[in-house]
Amino acid sequence: MSARRAAHRKERGAVAIVVALAIAVLIGFLGLALDLGKLYVVRSELQNSADACALAAARDLTGAINLSVSEAAGITAGHLNFALFQQNAVQLSTDSNVTFSDSLNNAFMPKSSVAAPANIKYVKCTTQLTGIANWFIQTLNMLPGSTVANASSVSAMAVATVGAAQTTCAIPVFICKPGTAGPSSPSAYTIGQWLTAKAGAPPTYGSGDFGWAALDGSNSASSIKSELTGNYCSLPATGTSLGSPGNKVADSAAYNTRFGIYANPYSQSGGTPDFTGYAYTSTNWNATTGNAYSDFVSKRQSFTPYQGDSAAQLSTSGSYAQTSYSAGADRRLALAPEVDCTQLLSGHSAAVTSWDCVLMLDPMQSGGSAGPVHLEYRGSSSAAGSPCATHGVPGSGSSVGPQVPVLLQ
Numbered sequence: 001m002s003a004r005r006a007a008h009r010k011e012r013g014a015v016a017i018v019v020a021l022a023i024a025v026l027i028g029f030l031g032l033a034l035d036l037g038k039l040y041v042v043r044s045e046l047q048n049s050a051d052a053c054a055l056a057a058a059r060d061l062t063g064a065i066n067l068s069v070s071e072a073a074g075i076t077a078g079h080l081n082f083a084l085f086q087q088n089a090v091q092l093s094t095d096s097n098v099t100f101s102d103s104l105n106n107a108f109m110p111k112s113s114v115a116a117p118a119n120i121k122y123v124k125c126t127t128q129l130t131g132i133a134n135w136f137i138q139t140l141n142m143l144p145g146s147t148v149a150n151a152s153s154v155s156a157m158a159v160a161t162v163g164a165a166q167t168t169c170a171i172p173v174f175i176c177k178p179g180t181a182g183p184s185s186p187s188a189y190t191i192g193q194w195l196t197a198k199a200g201a202p203p204t205y206g207s208g209d210f211g212w213a214a215l216d217g218s219n220s221a222s223s224i225k226s227e228l229t230g231n232y233c234s235l236p237a238t239g240t241s242l243g244s245p246g247n248k249v250a251d252s253a254a255y256n257t258r259f260g261i262y263a264n265p266y267s268q269s270g271g272t273p274d275f276t277g278y279a280y281t282s283t284n285w286n287a288t289t290g291n292a293y294s295d296f297v298s299k300r301q302s303f304t305p306y307q308g309d310s311a312a313q314l315s316t317s318g319s320y321a322q323t324s325y326s327a328g329a330d331r332r333l334a335l336a337p338e339v340d341c342t343q344l345l346s347g348h349s350a351a352v353t354s355w356d357c358v359l360m361l362d363p364m365q366s367g368g369s370a371g372p373v374h375l376e377y378r379g380s381s382s383a384a385g386s387p388c389a390t391h392g393v394p395g396s397g398s399s400v401g402p403q404v405p406v407l408l409q
Helices: 002-058 067-079 137-142 221-229 249-259 293-301 341-346
Strands: 098-101 122-133 151-167 173-176 194-196 210-214 241-246 333-339 349-360 374-380 389-394 403-407
Touching: 002 067, 002 122, 002 151, 002 403, 067 098, 067 122, 173 341, 173 349, 173 374, 210 221, 210 333, 221 249, 333 341, 341 349, 389 403
Parallel strands: 173 333
Antiparallel strands: 098 122, 122 151, 151 389, 151 403, 173 210, 194 374, 210 241, 241 349, 333 349, 349 374
């Protein structure tokens, strides 16, 4: 009897040991999940700090600004973030947390080691938090042979550069680079200046500052019509040749859809208008002074329709809505490529040299024979504050808007 009781006591002792080990394992795995979750949260917080640092530092990678300015901007932005469940400000220091490189394939170096600051195009920010106490995972140390650290470390990294912002879409015209439109061509355009369409055919194209050019590289009239009524947002890269068929007066109906004026075969379903069709002509605006853009913005905000042929003293031979254009879109403020117009004297094409922001001022008269249309020059598309660029949204590799910081890694 005594032997049996002794055996039972031994079994109970063995079960107790097994249960204790099982509980330790369960607590350990629970702790693993909780502690890893905490580390994941901390890493997300550190990543936010690294991203903010890299974007702020990249903004000043212009080649003309000392890298100390870029570094200071990155550290300041990174410091504004908190980690460990928003308890502690993320700490960054000079030379160790912010590094620079001229290529993603080359090593990142602190500013003090950069030999050619003007060539720097990329910045890397690293953030780290050490000594993060483990809550429960330490219970695994109860298992034979287990060794779990009492604290953990987490780090994050971000790489940024500057790239062109997204822009509006383009219209199928070429603008003569200043000084290339003829003997009277200005040496430079000023913001607010009105540009006049060329009225002639190749090879001289006649006087004026801009003409028609198919953005797809052809010299097809149908391409120009399609690009006027549709949206052409895949911009040809600088150096790409654009085709020009010359004086495209037959595209007046397609051009006028952007003003909400429709003639056969076009309707609003096949040519979305702008938010306003209000036309600017020499009868209602001082063409010499120019700068109709601010008034255009107010007309757009109130969805002002085209004032009509009689009031505008035009003959469009189209029908137009006489009520609000609230169902419109951004259609009259657009990009246009600059080209060296001397190239057009020997052919029907010229290479894109840069991109401009322009405002379509007036619709084209029926057949285009009663006078040219006009564009208002609103500056280079890459100029800071260009109305053709979106508000700091990075674009694709072909974008031509103002430079904005872009995260790469």
